Amino acid sequence: MTEQALRAALLKLQGKSPLPASQFTAAQRMALDQFARQTGAVNCLRQGRGDVYSVCNQAVFDAHVTQLSPQVEPSIAEQLPLRAQHVAHARDSKARRHQHGSYYPLLKAVGGAVSWQEAERGAELALSAATRDFGAASLSIQSDDTWHSEQALWLVENQALFDRTDWLPEGTQATLLYYGGQLDGRLLSWLGHRPRASQVILFADYDGVGLSNFARLREVLGDACDFWLMPQWESKLARYGSVQLWRDTLRHFTTTVAQLPAPVRELTEQMQQLGMALEQEAVWLPAS
Structure with a gap:
């Protein structure tokens, strides 16, 4: 029983008991069934063509809800930063989408x-x-x-x-x-x-991550952005390129290379031929 699935299931059931099983995901139903066996606070009964979950011991149910989700009044929560809301919801600032605004x-x-x-x-x-x-x-x-x-x-x-x-x-x-x-x-x-x-x-670095970032940038800017190639990058790639960096970021390279425009194609072809990637700091190094 995952805590996240149980918390979501109990919060759905809170104040809405009984509730059809169709309102819960498979993971939430599994968590509720295990919770029912362990605590006796919830039961699942056949009703019509489907199952229905209901609270049968409110005090135990409420204690577990509070343990999993302290919560605050909705009017207060709306005024709080997103991560503070997550702490109130799940005692964890990263429990939901947690990027700052x-x-x-x-x-x-x-x-x-x-x-x-x-x-x-x-x-x-x-x-x-x-x-x-x-x-x-x-x-x-x-x-x-x-x-x-x-x-x-x-x-x-x-x-x-x-x-x-x-x-x-x-x-x-x-x-x-x-x-x-x-x-x-x-x-x-x-x-x-x-x-x-x-x-x-x-x-960016001339590796899979750097090229995938350029592809992401082009998704929002199209041709209004450029990828800068340092002077004599061909010689520097051959002399200072890293096989390990190429291998470490090959997954990003493979999924990105087809999305890149013609001006970057010569770089990607050379990287593939050599099996090497190059870090930005090579811009200061002599080419030969």
Whole structure:
């Protein structure tokens, strides 16, 4: 009997006893049957063409419901953060969908006069000044806000590329956004809701995960995003590529490669031929 299935079944039955068995999933019925045998607080009787569950010992039933789900008044719960609601529901902040509603990307300006504007509130983030004074900055983004920049937006997977920016093409005026391995769904939703920058460029590891992130980005932006290939990437892949990284991310590569556009095809073909993947940090290494 799984605790999750039992909790869901008891909460369905609470205040609605008796309830047809058809209202419960197979896992919930199995949990209820075991609960009935162990506690005697619930019974299952044949009624008409189907079975019906009902509470036969309210005190025991209520004690188990409280143990599994402390709960709070619905009017109070509606005002609480999502994870607090989960604690009230199941004593576990991750019991249900547990992603926080807000997302705070870490941003850094490259070049002068890089800024972000939010027209509806007349707000502005002077990112070049914030980067100079504090090293980086952040925004609280929601998919329906109007934050945008007149400069390009580069998405980088690893912190080294965010910390040190001399790998970027000379004269770059842009925002760097560090996303740490996987593009967050809230970030993708925000990018796809409206144009956010003059150009969106992904620089990821040349492996299955990096390429799958580009495929996910293209799902929301289409041709309005690019995958950046470092200078002399062919030589660097051959010299510094990793067989182990290729193997570790091959599953992602296999499920993604057919979705990638022509400009990335030469890279994927070379990766397949060599059986190697390449990490971002190779951008600083000599090609030969």
